Amino acid sequence: MDQALTPSPSFPSRLPKVGTTVFTVMSALAAKHQAINLGQGFPDFPCNRELIAAVNTAMLADHNQYPPMVGVAELRYGISEKIASLYRHHYNPESEITITAGGTQGIMTAILSCVGPGDEVIIIEPAYDSYRPSIELAGGKTIAVSLTANRDEQGHVQSYSIPWDALSNAVNVKTRLIIINTPHNPTGMVWQAADLDRLAKLANDTNALILSDEVYEHMIYDGRQHQSISSHPGLAARSFLISSFGKTYHVTGWKVGYVAAPAALTTEFRKVHQFNVFTVNTPMQYGLANYLQEAAHYLELPSFYQQKRDYFRAGLEGTKFKLLPTPGTYFQCVDYTNLNIPQAQLNEADFCTWLTTEVGVAAIPISAFYNEPVQSGVIRFCFAKKEQTLSNALTRLQQI
Ligand code: PMP
Numbered sequence: 001m002d003q004a005l006t007p008s009p010s011f012p013s014r015l016p017k018v019g020t021t022v023f024t025v026m027s028a029l030a031a032k033h034q035a036i037n038l039g040q041g042f043p044d045f046p047c048n049r050e051l052i053a054a055v056n057t058a059m060l061a062d063h064n065q066y067p068p069m070v071g072v073a074e075l076r077y078g079i080s081e082k083i084a085s086l087y088r089h090h091y092n093p094e095s096e097i098t099i100t101a102g103g104t105q106g107i108m109t110a111i112l113s114c115v116g117p118g119d120e121v122i123i124i125e126p127a128y129d130s131y132r133p134s135i136e137l138a139g140g141k142t143i144a145v146s147l148t149a150n151r152d153e154q155g156h157v158q159s160y161s162i163p164w165d166a167l168s169n170a171v172n173v174k175t176r177l178i179i180i181n182t183p184h185n186p187t188g189m190v191w192q193a194a195d196l197d198r199l200a201k202l203a204n205d206t207n208a209l210i211l212s213d214e215v216y217e218h219m220i221y222d223g224r225q226h227q228s229i230s231s232h233p234g235l236a237a238r239s240f241l242i243s244s245f246g247k248t249y250h251v252t253g254w255k256v257g258y259v260a261a262p263a264a265l266t267t268e269f270r271k272v273h274q275f276n277v278f279t280v281n282t283p284m285q286y287g288l289a290n291y292l293q294e295a296a297h298y299l300e301l302p303s304f305y306q307q308k309r310d311y312f313r314a315g316l317e318g319t320k321f322k323l324l325p326t327p328g329t330y331f332q333c334v335d336y337t338n339l340n341i342p343q344a345q346l347n348e349a350d351f352c353t354w355l356t357t358e359v360g361v362a363a364i365p366i367s368a369f370y371n372e373p374v375q376s377g378v379i380r381f382c383f384a385k386k387e388q389t390l391s392n393a394l395t396r397l398q399q400i
Helices: 022-032 049-060 073-087 102-114 131-137 164-170 193-203 263-276 282-292 301-317 348-359 387-398
Strands: 097-100 120-125 141-146 148-151 157-161 175-181 209-213 239-244 257-260 331-335 378-382
Touching: 022 348, 049 282, 073 097, 073 257, 073 282, 097 102, 097 263, 102 131, 102 175, 102 209, 102 239, 102 257, 102 263, 120 131, 120 164, 131 141, 141 164, 164 193, 175 193, 239 263, 301 331, 301 387, 348 378
Parallel strands: 120 141, 120 175, 175 209, 209 239
Antiparallel strands: 097 257, 148 157, 239 257, 331 378
């Protein structure tokens, strides 16, 4: 009998609302129309050859079997030293740092390790798209509050700020976890030291844990310092800190990151981790451990990306796009509703489709980062690109 004619048994979807992400859709559309892809967040330039050589060396040294479940010791010790030197908090590399298959696995595993049915998890929208499905798979309930959009007299979004009242209203005895993200994808907003103090006050007297997504920790500009959750003693005691080498070293395809958290949290995290991925590929870990020893490799990142940000912003200055501030990340948000064309009236998703197919530059609608799409007239460009790519994109955008 023809196997293909036998229908599969049906079963209820665990994630009925999840479809193909807008990043995949926009990248496919960009490829189809030969548009310049400033949509999905990944560099179009190569990583440092030294890093590749370090991984090659590890492979040739036969580091090709399972590493320890929690990650290669050299890498965990290196991360511990790095965090101590940058953020003045010591994580024990034996009991408090775990290597993950990228930030996304760290986020999912952290959520699965502490969230159960009936638990509430607070997220701040616009939010990275993995948070909500991870919470749902854990059986938790997502409580979304929105960043405050600050507008000028014409109604154009000028900047975003933390919605403190909504956050404090959302916290209650069922709150198991609060997820924050700084520097923030997609808005580029960064948290200040005073914001962490305020969060600490909010979390005080509750049992809420915090997941701090800091994968853009080294993309912070104009002399600002990244305010890591680990730098705040009160918060560090209740937090999972997430980071990703993909962002820091221009190797998003390698999917290696880490989670640092107090021993009690890490113990639970590792219980899930060992059956989720068990281990993360060995030669990459040795290579990264080696490369991490040279602090310049991450210390030079703010000026490297600030140059790209400034170049891209300068090119947009003469256009009718309204630039939002970009204190961090490699994303530039713009308000397009001021453009003198009929398309300025389109919703964000339709505007991005038009921009990709007709202008030849792909961008991501901010509405895609909300569960119930709100239309703010703001879209996101990624400037982690070669200057030539940015220059080509600017030429097209300047013609609108
Ligand atoms: N968090 C945020 C806010 C991100 O933008 C990303 C990557 N797009 C991640 C986490 C995941 O990082 P990774 O690619 O290492 O899984």
